[in-house]
Amino acid sequence: MTTSPASVAPLEYPTDSPQWRILRAAVAVMIERGFPDTRVADVAKQADVSTGLVLYYFKSRSGLLTKALRFAEDVFYEDLRRRLAVIEHPGKRLAEMIQVSYRPDTTTVVPHSWLLWFDLWQQSVRHPELRREREELDRRWRDTIADTVRDGQAAGYFRETDADDFALMLSAMLDGLVVPLTLDDPGLKAERATALCMRLCAHELGADWLGEPEGAGPKA
Numbered sequence: 001m002t003t004s005p006a007s008v009a010p011l012e013y014p015t016d017s018p019q020w021r022i023l024r025a026a027v028a029v030m031i032e033r034g035f036p037d038t039r040v041a042d043v044a045k046q047a048d049v050s051t052g053l054v055l056y057y058f059k060s061r062s063g064l065l066t067k068a069l070r071f072a073e074d075v076f077y078e079d080l081r082r083r084l085a086v087i088e089h090p091g092k093r094l095a096e097m098i099q100v101s102y103r104p105d106t107t108t109v110v111p112h113s114w115l116l117w118f119d120l121w122q123q124s125v126r127h128p129e130l131r132r133e134r135e136e137l138d139r140r141w142r143d144t145i146a147d148t149v150r151d152g153q154a155a156g157y158f159r160e161t162d163a164d165d166f167a168l169m170l171s172a173m174l175d176g177l178v179v180p181l182t183l184d185d186p187g188l189k190a191e192r193a194t195a196l197c198m199r200l201c202a203h204e205l206g207a208d209w210l211g212e213p214e215g216a217g218p219k220a
Helices: 018-033 040-047 051-058 061-085 090-102 114-124 128-154 163-182 190-205
Strands: none
Touching (some): 061 114, 128 163, 163 190
């Protein structure tokens, strides 16, 4: 049984390293100012290090910001791995992934903000290196969803459906709903967005996707 997200690698830098501090600062500045307006000097000030040290480790502004995006995602997946490791039921793991996507992040040292993704989507249009990064990060998320679906199918919790197609549908729905949600559009709150994604799961995976596997009795 898979209990951790697909393609999870150990965090590249230890939490007491200057690289960790710099990348954490870069994420904070990007969330506050946006990708285009984040300067190396701002990151250095936030991290309480010299601009020269930032460039020593990350070579350039674009290298720093690209690395910071990857760093934010790695921290998100490490947190998600811990959350999912204690959930045996594949349907409940999938539900947790949906809920985490829309839940305000107050528990991790590096916030996972959709504002980073808004910038990444926009910048990817004109910057091929960011386009490749976006593709890889999207694939990582879809693989995590698809692997969870395959676990549920193998254990008899989910009906047979193409796991990769389902992952594409669910990830697109999560991304689409987060735009009006983040912009505080009236009529859409996190609870409704979550419920709509759950409805898609029930439609594609079976109405009893959060229940017991077919032919199984009650579990303790």
